[in-house]
Amino acid sequence: MIQKLAKRLLLTLTVVSIGFAVWSYFATVHFECELSSKCLVTLETQPRGLNVIWCNYSGNIDHPRGVSQSLLNSSKCSWFPSINSFQNSGSSGASKYWVSSLAVRLPFWSLIVLLATYPLIIPALAWGCRRIRRRCLPIYACYLVALAVVPFTLIVAGLACYFVSMLMLFVGIPYAVRTPINFATIIVAIYVIAGFLYRYLIGPVNWMLCEQCGYDLTGNTSGVCPECGASLDSGHTLESYQDCP
């Protein structure tokens, strides 16, 4: 139930972000919001992605506005997500002020890939891998496919880890704590990717299990899984896979 809800929510967000990306290609949106008395958030869409400037400040609101504008003007959204922190201070007349800002640049492709990973990309990859295995390709072909998929999966894992890292910087976790967590998230992501590739591409497959629910279909002649009701391919018998290399 929770999985289904999460999938639907992520799918909806993916569609919304695709629409937003298309819209941003034709129009620039500038949005400013004062979250509390001393916190200003500025958002600007660019053809490549989103620019978000988060400012905590003291003094007049014109100072963070000026800083946000200069940060937005200074650089365009890059191909990869980035987060940078800046400190500005000075004095206007008799009063002193400071502005502490975080500039987040979020390309749309990274947002879409990250949102679509769980509801779309993982099921599509798993489906593709199952199709490849069912074609009874030699195991070396499966290794080659795994090798081709590794860079893409690494980029997705890197995006997820980078978002965790951004979140930590946003919350204000110090550098000495953030760095070991970065290493740990990357290592966990690598282990998960290897497990996925092994399970779907390289490891041994029990063809007599239902693809949907894993029910043991040995001796099944009806062509329908009695557990989940999924219809099976006509060739779903152990004999049809006996000749696989």
Added chain:
Amino acid sequence: MKRRLRKRRVLKWIGVGLCVVSGSIWIACSIFNFGYAGSQIGALFSNGSMQIVWETNEEPDGWETWPSWPGSRRSAIGWPSVESYGESLLVEVPLWLLFGFPAILTILLFRMDRVADIKCLKCAFVFAGLERCPCPKCGEFT
């Protein structure tokens, strides 16, 4: 069969070596900065990434190590980039990518070996206490 197993064993230990080297450099360069300046090429390891510069136009002075700049502490997860400044070309390669690629392949090799020790790859017959090949159930040479 034996030759194939031996090749896989060599490959997986090469993978472990690569992971150890790239992982150590990755961790080291997020604490220290170190770099090499040559006559044609320079390499800088800092903030978890490796930056290679061609046509440095600087005096070659070999390897150098220095503590991380306090202001330049970025995330240890960077992204690849290519930039050119006049005649020089700067290529930035994040070391987590250099660590991750051999790490995934090495984990796969280890897992494949573990299964080869236990089960037949075709019919999943358990080989415990038996010679590896051929499988007594399906006759497969896996």
